[in-house]
Amino acid sequence: MFGGSESDDCVTANGMVYIPEVRNEETPAVGMKFDSLDLAYNFYNRYAFLAGFGIRLHSSFRGTYKKEILRKEFVCCKQGAYRKDETRERKRQRGISRCNCKAKIVVVKTNGSKKYAISLFAEGHNHKMTDSERVHLLRSHRRISDSTKVLTKQLGSVNIPIHQKVSIFEVQSGGMDKIDFIKKDIYNLECSVNGKLRNHDVELVTEYFMAEQKKNEAFYFKIEGDGEDRFSRCFWADATSRRAYRLYGDVVVFDTTFNTNRYDLKFAPILGVNNH
Structure with missing residues (x-):
């Protein structure tokens, strides 16, 4: 399902709406309050993980007076749609297709308080949920542990290529389904680390x-x-x-x-x- 095509994943018969089955205490609700926007994001992302979808930030509104963030909208990772360009084909098919899914939450700053509250919760999806064996590979759920970061740095010091590093992590974890990241994440990590090292090395x-x-x-x-x-x-x-x-x-x-x-x-x- 994670790697399926748009026709397999995103077209629902007769306008069917998918409602995730998650325990009430772990399901968002209008009026639910949080001490910070990060906590609100983490709660919705945890719900998304249990439900079988990923999330991303869609919009953010900042006040003109104090410049503080007053509103954020977090949406399903399948929200929106790719623009079709008939003159140029995309070089690479991505694993996640967008199909204008309307599932989302809106979090706003409450009046006279430092807390944030859910003002809107759209629960229904227009696509099937990702199965539990693949949901951890959706972008908002991918994680690289500190120990993996250290080992990545050590392997990089002896010029082990990225695909071999991923193979090593796969063997260590007991299979690709046990790894909470993909090859692209290791590549991004190395770009970030090497950029810092290069700047520091020039100074040294x-x-x-x-x-x-x-x-x-x-x-x-x-x-x-x-x-x-x-x-x-x-x-x-x-x-x-x-x-x-x-x-x-x-x-x-x-x-x-x-x-x-x-x-x-x-x-x-x-x-x-x-x-x-």
Whole structure:
């Protein structure tokens, strides 16, 4: 059902409406109050998990005076519809199709209180619910544990590709149905982590170069950025190498065969012979 086509998942016979069967205490109701919008989202997402659908934020309204959020609308992940483009086909079929499902809740800030209350609850869906074995793969229910994040970082340090990482997690968990994330989540995690590491690593390299130059003025380095002031290349030569080049600079090898998978940058050592 999660990976089904729109005709299988979203077209109901005779306008049939699907009402999830969830215990009353875990079902939203108009007037139900929460201390924060996050708690309201978590409650509706928990209900959605038990019911068999995913949710997402559809709209948010902020007040003009205090700029605080006064209203949020959370909808079924199948709300809305993709625009049909007859001149261009989508390159990749996504697992979740949208079919104008009207299920949603609206949460508003209560007057004279810091609490938020449900002002509208549309319970019916125009599609079948996702079965319990697949519902955890819907976007709002996917989770990457802290231990998985640590292991992802460790595997990345030895250049294990993402598809192999997912296979390792699958074996560890006892099957793909036991994993609360998909390959795309690991890819997004790595992009986020690597982006932070790259920014931090540039700072560390710059600090190291400056410290070496402070110890010996003959140490030379230069760091260049691109048009958006992002790191693009650097060059350095320590005092010993520069002195050796002055004495034995007749034989030099410029090797660009070294590459790094992590930064997509070439490493080109300049090698010489010092007759020893």
